[in-house]
Amino acid sequence: MILVSIQLRVALGSTALLALAGGCGGSGQLSLAKLASDQGAYVGKEISTTGLVEQQSSPSGTAYYVLADTAQDLVLLEPPSSARPYRGERVTVHGRFELDPHQGRLIRVTSIRRS
DSSP states (O other), rough: OHHHHHHHHHHHHHHHHHHHHHHHTTTTEEEEHHHHHHHHGGGGGEEEEEEEEEEETTTTTOOOEEEETTTOOOOEEEEEEGGGGGGGGGEEHHHHHHHHTTTTEEEEEEEEEEE
């Protein structure tokens, strides 16, 4: 009985790890397309993703920065000062993912590096 219980725990643990790895592309990185298609699953979680830093402007003229992929899946990068030095570059961003009712998808950046 104990052996069966241990085997079941190992099997369940392995399944959970595979599910987590599958959601992140297996490398710990989440594609922007996956993030956009299943955004509710990542709210409040630490994520890593890769894309191109693009500068955009609000109607008032204030610059802000987004991470974009080739399909134009976008996520706002906060604070702007963390992304500004990487404008026009491909980067990997790590941070907490949020959904803001006014700004949409955003990442509160904890680290950013050139890819």
